[in-house]
Amino acid sequence: MVASAQLDLLQLFPFDLDDFQREAIAALDENASVVVCAPTGSGKTVIAEYMVHRALARKKRVFYTTPLKALSNQKFRDFCSQFGPEQVGLLTGDISLNRDAPVVVMTTEIFRNMLYGMPLGEMGTTLAQVEAVILDECHYMNDSQRGTVWEESIIYCPANIQLVALSATIANAGQLTDWITRVHGPTRLIYSDFRPVPLEIHFCSPKGLFPLLDRGNQRINPHFKNIKKHLRGERNLQADAPSHKYVIAQLARRDMLPAIYFIFSRRGCDQALEELGDLCLLDAHEQEQLARQVDDFVREHPEAVRTHQLSQIYNGLAVHHAGVLPAWKALIEELFQQGLIKVVFATETLAAGINMPARTTVISMLSKRTDRGHRPLNASEFLQMAGRAGRRGMDEVGHVVTLQSPFESAPEAAALALSQADPLVSQFTPSYGMVLNLLERHSLETAQRLVGNSFGQYLATLHLEPVRREHAEVSAELEALADGDAPVSEVELAAYEKLRGQLREARRLQMILKEQADREREQALESQLKFALVGSLVVVLDPLDRVAKTAVLVRKVPGPPLMLVCLTADNRWVVTGVGGVLDFQPHSGRFDEAEGLSIPTYLMLRPGGHIAGNPESLDLSCRLPALPVPEPPEAVTAQKNEVERLRLAQENHPAHRWSGRSAHQRVQHHREKLLKRHQRLAEQLSGESDRYWQEFLRLVRVLEKVEFLDNHKPNALGAVAAAIRGDNELWIALALLNPEVEKLNAVQMAGLAAALVSEPPRPNTWATVTPSAQVEEAIGALQQTRRNLVRLQRRQQVLIPVWLEERLVGLVELWAKGADWQTLCASTNLDEGDLVRLLRRTADLLRQVPHVPYLTDSVRQTCAESQRLLDRFPVSEAV
Known part of the structure; x- marks a missing residue:
């Protein structure tokens, strides 16, 4: 070297x-x-x-x-x-x-x-x-x-x-x-997208095993082109899934073993193994090698053996999922790496980094059940599982086999196989531990910078890049809009615009008042005019020149609407409705000769019709008296005067005579639009860019409310939570600081720790052992603290779970008392792997407590002893 x-x-x-x-x-x-x-x-x-x-x-x-x-x-x-x-x-x-x-x-x-x-x-x-x-x-x-x-x-x-x-x-x-x-x-x-061992992707149906893609791996095999692609959730009753036995037979015949057979449920894996019965995939030499290692394991760790699956192990078949004991899984992994296990039915967790390469991976379904129902596999999940195929230095090619099902056929499989990998997204989420540990060593400003460095913040910044560019463009446009030299100031322009607005409003009000007065006049005149006699005097508005004139009623044309044919004092024929009559004077005399007048045949008998009179009508029109025109109501007159005053004020304003005012105002209106847009973009940038920091501050507020922080620095209480790692460090610290915890012995402490770290089990989960009275009492003492914290978190919009689950506590106490593994397993329907995970999570918390400052010596010592009680095979982790 x-x-x-x-x-x-x-x-x-x-x-x-x-x-x-x-x-x-x-x-x-x-x-x-x-x-x-x-x-x-x-x-x-x-x-x-x-x-x-x-x-x-x-x-x-x-x-x-x-x-x-x-x-x-x-x-x-x-x-x-x-x-x-x-x-x-x-x-x-x-x-x-x-x-x-x-x-x-x-x-x-x-x-x-x-x-x-x-x-x-x-x-x-x-x-x-x-x-x-x-x-x-x-x-x-x-x-x-x-x-x-x-x-x-x-x-x-x-x-x-x-x-x-x-x-x-x-x-x-x-x-x-x-x-x-x-x-x-x-x-x-x-x-690099280079694979030393290239992959071939297949599709298996009850009719056989076929290549899924064409020779260039660019598109679906033409053999499948005429198959209809299903809508999501649509069932195809003619498309049966091949049996697991048939699929494995196809793989064995083509020398495609060993294989990892992915099934997305523990029960599905176990049922698939049972379906194979006594199928054996090993030759005599392999059986001898495998039996020797399995026998040694059974002899050394009888409590870790899955006895109901032991016969299949000897035949080269196994399962690997979270319900299996870690020690048993380690044996499966070792045998598989030696090529002695030919098929392992596994859940998706096996794809996450364990060194178990295979010649073939079988992906039984292209969708999986989640907490939110079924959903299709995404490209990265498919690639992760497919990537297990092909052993470097051992296989010239790796094989990926997708299966037909009533819900999925070759087109769906090809679409997924040809998909590109999904992007990496951020799961950055501030926690109480993060807040306390950062503030213990850094100022709030430094903590903000660190939180702002998260990958989530970086991605949010990229997401906001178009908004940021638009914000910069609007800022530049605002700077470019120079005011220029204006003969009037902005203050005067603002006053002028205010004056124009007042004039518009005054005219609108004038119209409203006039219409209201006209309506009241019409309502008062309508009933009178229905009974008016021919020859009566009225004051009408001539449609020709819109001037009020005295007239005599010559004929009534029944309606609706009621129409009046009148002759005015200046010898004009006028046809009007009630709205055109300004006044009715039944007591000012009556001209009977009006009844004998002939109405010109070419006069249109509709409101607004009008023509000049003739010599026959002139004699009567000349004798009509001049009636006074009624004055409008005071409010109408006053509003008319106000309109005139404002009009004169506008015309005399210096801005009214500026020829460039309209262009200047257009620029100003555009500037106002830009300012509003600029503010909206700035708010969008501010709201999105500090989302993680706002989450951090919400946790700070919760910690301040429970007095774990003094001036943004952890105090003694905060130091307790800062030393803990868990889903909710604040809750665990509050629980450990409760005086009732000091009363528990080591066995009971294990039960309480389990309650603090256990998520609620599935509804059908049962256990025959119940918590001890002392643990139930301690849990009861913590209930109010938990309710207070949940309420406080809800007010601050904090969504961190606060576990206090007692249904499995009795199991943990039973194990801490020294019960053997078979007794523990017989006390619940939890899978063995779930039991180990529960006990390990509990032991992990207990292992931390002796190193947590400011707790009492008795709590620390009890937790240390409690952890030692739990740490035995198969819970203890061997290297």
């Missing part, structure tokens, strides 16, 4: 390196961080191994982080075999081995917790001599529960430590790289 900056790659890796591996190594030797985005099985591990070799050669250290304890344990075993046990350490929370070794494998959460304990940007004693951190399975940033840990690790990691982010194929690897460059330092994207 060469102790220099550039190691002899040929000495380290006697095989040919791929281009992306060489590119990544060159970038690392130039002191850049890297994001390596390549398909599963393409050899990303080589880059991590190079960093280990380089660190050892330089007498430096390297951290290797993974998302899961099982992956960390597996990588620890691999590195011990490769570099020697003395060179490798392991930290997974419950296991601490050789922690000062040059190479330390750990869960990513442990690394994040280390960074919490150091001043920002400083190496501290924990990271002394560390020159690189490898973030394996970095696409776990997409995980809703763990994603925040990756973002925090990248944000808080000192800039002089190189980051090696290893990720499966994602659509936005460039964005991830750019973000790491911004928050950590120069980072290069090393991207």
